[in-house]
Amino acid sequence: MSKMPKMPNYVSTTNACKLCEPLGASLAFRGIEGAVPFLHGSQGCATYMRRYIISHFNEPIDIASSSLGEKHAVYGGSANLKLGLKNVTAKYKPQLIGVATTCLTETIGDDVRMIVSEYEKEFNQGDDAPLIISVSTPSYSGTHMEGFHTAIKGVVEQLSISSGTRSECLNILPGFLSAEDLRYLKEMIADFGIQATVLPDISDTLDGEALNEYPLIPKGGTPLEAIRNMGDAALSIECGHTLPEASAGTSLRDMHGVPLTRLGMPIGIRETDRFMDTLAAAGNGEIPEKYSNARGRLIDAMVDGHKYIFGKRAVIYGEEDLVVGLTSLLSEIGVAPILCASGGKSGKFKKSIETVLEGMNCEMPEVYENVDFFNIQERAEELEIDLLIGHSKGYTFAREKDIPLIRVGFPIHDRVGGQRLLHIGYHGAQALFDTITNTMIACKQDASDVGYTYM
CATH class of the missing domain: 3.40.50.1980 (Nitrogenase molybdenum iron protein domain)
Structure with a gap:
């Protein structure tokens, strides 16, 4: 069996299996009460990220921008950043502004922490002034997950304090x-x-809910x-x-x-x-009966559906930790993960796959990090596969090869409810198991000359 060809000594992305760092930071900041994400860079960056996020969540999201142009690439974006922060404060009255850098501002060398510090001394006075958190998130150094984790790390480092007394929280x-x-x-x-x-x-x-007025x-x-x-x-x-x-x-x-x-x-x-x-x-050392029961129902369902999915071969792609979790689940339900791929490059991806498969009756899949969809498709075409598991960007390949695609993770652009998919816990495993099993049953049913109405 041939392996994926060795990558050339130049970098060329055909169809990235990742998104950019500031997008991940924007999502992280959006998960904080009263916060407005703010990108220090061109207007196009904010527009692109808003489009991606809105099409997955079907919710509006405002991402502010310092709107740099060509001249700022020469003279710097300090003035635009300060003006943008002033405008966002006046219009939104946020509790927090999360400032993430972009490729442009990192390349020209803007010292965002210093600019924010100058801004706070000049304008950000009073009890109602928003907190400003700044993080470095150039896309050339990682994926949206690096941006996500960098933002969370920046938030706790710049906001958390300690009274010296441990709580129960x-x-x-x-x-x-x-x-x-x-x-x-x-x-x-x-x-x-x-x-x-x-x-x-x-x-x-x-x-959120449907509201009469847009907040x-x-x-x-x-x-x-x-x-x-x-x-x-x-x-x-x-x-x-x-x-x-x-x-x-x-x-x-x-x-x-x-x-x-x-x-x-x-x-x-x-x-x-x-x-x-x-x-x-x-807690109190006990697992609530609700979850013990859910675990038992999941195992019962796996026994019931085992004959429909055992031995099926899957390609899984997406964010590294999501792929690791899905690989663990597939090995439990009898589906063979044969290729695991991600645009991430943590250096821990393959070892993590090995860890979750330890003790399982499952061969080690091929594992690739820092790849794009061209690489994934090129290798997957050489393998006998029954299904793809990942986000919507795998649809083109799935359609070309007539392979079913189980949509999970982010982004899901061609279906509604991506934000309402449940992946975690026994209930999430049950939902994923049912989806995978029913997809395989439907494929067999649709391929039959006569069809059938009973399993």
């Missing part, structure tokens, strides 16, 4: 989840009788006061096998002594078991 740093995942996560936390700060929280800010800043998000108190937490739980060594969780540990537990995203049975055990240990 936990910090939950779940990574990039859907709005439905976050609602379910908060429900789990409440069912365990635990107090926790979930950062970020887009469950309301990017999946400039939607309700919801992680409260600023809760973020300030994260330095007093009893424990931080940070989800992700491929997280950078320096993260929000490590910053809280190093700055304020908050103990840190790192887990994988709770996708599938084994990863959810670990998450549940950690919550139980932080």
Whole structure:
């Protein structure tokens, strides 16, 4: 079996399997109460990111911009950034402005922290002045997930404090989840009788109600006061096998002594078991019957549907930690992951796949990081595959090869409800299992000359 050809000694992207860093930062900032994302760069960057986010969430999102032009590439964007901050403060009256840099401003060398400091001395006076958080997120250094994690790390480093007294509250740093995942996560936390700060929280800010009047800043998000108190937490739980060594969780540990537990995203049975055990240990030591029952129903469903999906071969792509979680789930339900791909380049991707497959009756798949869809499609065409699992950008290949596509993650542009997909926990695993199994049954049914009405 041939392998993916060695990458040439130049960089050329045909169809990226990733998005840009400031987009991830914008999503993270949107999960904070009263916050407005602000990009220091050209207007086109903000417009592009708004379009991507809106088409997935079907919710409006405002992303402010310093709107730099050609002359600012020569003379710098300090004046535009200050004017933009002044305008956003006057129009939106935010509690927080999250400033993320772009390729342009990083390339010309704008010192954003210094500019923000100058602005606060000149204009940002008084009790009603917004907090301003700045983070460095040039797209040439990573993907939207690096931007997401950089923003969360910047927020806790620049806002959290410690009184010197430990509280009973936990910090939950779940990574990039859907709005439905976050609602379910908060429900789990409440069912365990635990107090926790979930950062970020887009469950309301990017999946809200129909309103008569458009709010400039939607309700919801992680409260600023809760973020300030994260330095007093009893424990931080940070989800992700491929997280950078320096993260929000490590910053809280190093700055304020908050103990840190790192887990994988709770996708599938084994990863959810670990998450549940950690919550139980932080609570009263017991797992609520609601979740024990859900786990039992999931196993029963896996037995019922095993014959329809056992031995099917899948290609999984997307954000590294989502792919790791989905790979773990597929190995549990009898689907063979044969190719795992991501545009990320953490250097931990392959090892993480090996970790979640340890002890499973499953061969190690081919694992590729820092690739685009041209590379993925080129290799997948040489493999016998039954389904693709990933976001909407795989649709073109799926259509060309008549392979079913299970849409998960972000972005989902060609279906409604991407923000309401549930991936985590036993209930999320049940939803994914049912979708995968029914997709395989439908494929067999549609391919039949006569069709059939019973399984």
